[in-house]
Amino acid sequence: MKFPFKKKTTTPDTLKVPEHVAIIMDGNGRWAKNRGLPRAAGHRAGADSVREIVRSCDKLGIKYLTLYAFSSENWNRPEKEVTMLMGLLEKFLKDKLPEMLEDNVRLRAIGRLDMLPAHVRAELDNAIEKTSKNTAVTMTLALSYGGREEIVDAAKSIAEAVNKGELSTDQITNDLFSSHLYTSDIPDPDLLIRTSGEVRLSNFLLWQLSYAEIVITSKNWPEFRHDELVTALEEYSRRDRRFGKVKPCNA
Numbered sequence: 001m002k003f004p005f006k007k008k009t010t011t012p013d014t015l016k017v018p019e020h021v022a023i024i025m026d027g028n029g030r031w032a033k034n035r036g037l038p039r040a041a042g043h044r045a046g047a048d049s050v051r052e053i054v055r056s057c058d059k060l061g062i063k064y065l066t067l068y069a070f071s072s073e074n075w076n077r078p079e080k081e082v083t084m085l086m087g088l089l090e091k092f093l094k095d096k097l098p099e100m101l102e103d104n105v106r107l108r109a110i111g112r113l114d115m116l117p118a119h120v121r122a123e124l125d126n127a128i129e130k131t132s133k134n135t136a137v138t139m140t141l142a143l144s145y146g147g148r149e150e151i152v153d154a155a156k157s158i159a160e161a162v163n164k165g166e167l168s169t170d171q172i173t174n175d176l177f178s179s180h181l182y183t184s185d186i187p188d189p190d191l192l193i194r195t196s197g198e199v200r201l202s203n204f205l206l207w208q209l210s211y212a213e214i215v216i217t218s219k220n221w222p223e224f225r226h227d228e229l230v231t232a233l234e235e236y237s238r239r240d241r242r243f244g245k246v247k248p249c250n251a
Contacts, residue, residue: 009066011054015230016237018190020064021057022212024204025049027196028218043088046220053094054105056226060233064138064186068204072146086120090144097130099126104136110182110193111145112153118141133150136188147206154180183208191236193229195221213239 025046033040050067059135070085100107103198107127116124156181161167167176178184188208192201196207197218201209215232218226 014237015233017061017233018188018236019062020066020187021062021189022066022068022189022192022205022209023053024192024194024198024202025199025221025224026194028222030196031220031222038151040084042220042222047096048093049148049222049224050092051099052225053229054137054139055103056126056229058103058105059226060229062137064140066110066140066142066186066189066205067140068145068185068202070111070143070145071203072144072149073203075115075144086117089137090120090123093127094122097127100127100131100134100139104134105131106136106138107131108138108140108186110140110144110150111188112149113144117142140186142204145204147201147203150182152205153182157201178207181210183226186211188212190241191215191232193217193224193232195219196226211241211243213241219244 012024028046030042031045032039034134035041047150054065069105070089075082077215099105104211109124109128112122113124124141154177158167158172158177162169164247183205189205189212191204192209192212192214194214194216199216213236215235217228219228
């Protein structure tokens with residue numbers, strides 16, 4: 001299924017650049033299969049796309065990038081594939097740390113991170129600590145992440161505060177709930193991009209994506225590079241974001 005974009009009508013002056021872009025990186029396996037390669041080759045190629053998109057975000061002025069890297073459901077994949085993915089994640093963190101430091105990228109991670117293997121968690125914590133003072137793009141990796149799980153964890157945190165008498169139920173608002181989410185220290189995404197033509201959220205940022213614009217591309221993630229990101233931003237620039245409000249009649 002293909003999802004063609006509209007004819008280009010934006011210019012550099014009219015291109016709207018979102019503050020926060022979230023991406024469901026889909027299609028590594030399809031990309032590899034189409035080339036007669038093992039799935040691991042697709043994931044390695046996908047890591048190259050991560051590198052280019054982070055740098056493109058910096059050039060374009062996007063301050064926050066959140067990448068769906070490993071879902072809570074992915075633990076149900078065959079053990080051999082999970083082990084391979086964890087190994088690739090560990091290698092990515094080791095290999096890309098010098099680049100993140102050079103490019104002034106700040107790394108964050110969200111999800112039930114305690115489920116990660118200890119050696120992977122150690123590399124992740126090291127990269128987060130080493131890049132914590134960087135001020136360019138903030139890249140958040142969603143790892144062992146599920147949107148429903150995040151909401152449950154937030155609800156448990158709030159319930160615990162109520163039980164301790166630190167909070168009353170009358171104080172529970174949208175903003176209060178948001179402050180208990182994994183993403184409490186960054187703005188909600190303005191734009192969600194999903195690659196590989198799939199049309200679903202896949203349990204990703206269910207609370208935070210309430211008013212995000214969604215752009216679907218048939219490109220597999222290893223094929224998604226700077227030009228594809230710009231094309232998605234052109235589509236985003238044509239959207240009229242009203243957040244549930246009615247557009248004025250004279251607008």
